[in-house]
Amino acid sequence: MAxxxxxxxxxxFVRKIRVQLIEKGVPHDVEPLNPFQAGDDFTAINPLRRIPLLKDADVGPDFTLPDSSAIAHYIERKHPDSPMMPESVADYGRALWLEEYADTELAGKVGIGVFRPMVFPQLAGGAPDMASAAEGARKLARLFDYLESQIEGRDWFAGDRFSLADISVATHFVNLGLTGVAPASDRWPALDDFLSRAFARESFRTVNAEHAEMDAGLAKLNVPAEELWS
Ligand SMILES: N[C@@H](CCC(=O)N[C@@H](CS)C(=O)NCC(=O)O)C(=O)O
Known part of the structure; x- marks a missing residue:
């Protein structure tokens, strides 16, 4: 496959691209690459040493593209059918902003703040750092408030169709879910509904099924929502 x-x-970020490709029906392969174990040659390909990385054999055997945003918009240009970006200029801009917000703010506060202390030690055979994760989770209320304000009264974050903005936001909630933390539905009902709609899609169901077994074996954060966000 190309x-x-x-x-x-x-x-x-890898999930973001895979969900996009599945939504668009673009055939693709997936190749394991662990950025923490990659050799020195990875630095020449991506000086930031991060995943995802896209290869496109149509361009050439050495063509690689780092960064989920660069990759996502490259894919939109290369495969314009089933567009994952809204048509109207205003919604297009809004989708770009929400993608950026998710890639930076959500990624930092969810990924570094909660997912890493909970899941990384367990993957290495140790115990989760519940105290750090709880401290990280407390900081999420402000982000959930913002997302609630942006999704209230609408089905999707930008325009009236499922888009890259929705994928970019929802993908971080998959990682959050693996820690046992989710936005409380009574306080953030529109966000909770949005996540149910997004995760019911075949694309998210397909990629999430891959770590369902691991999810079941992971210890979850043992602080109730009322205490985290009182
Ligand atoms: N802005 C980048 C972020 C990618 C990123 O941070 N990926 C993480 C994995 S989720 C990574 O490779 N981390 C390796 C590291 O921090 O050394 C993107 O959108 O692709």
């Missing part, structure tokens, strides 16, 4: 997505399935 396109190959390199990375690991627990990465929210």
């Amino acid at each position: 396109l190959t997505v390199c990375g690991v399935n627990l990465s929210p």
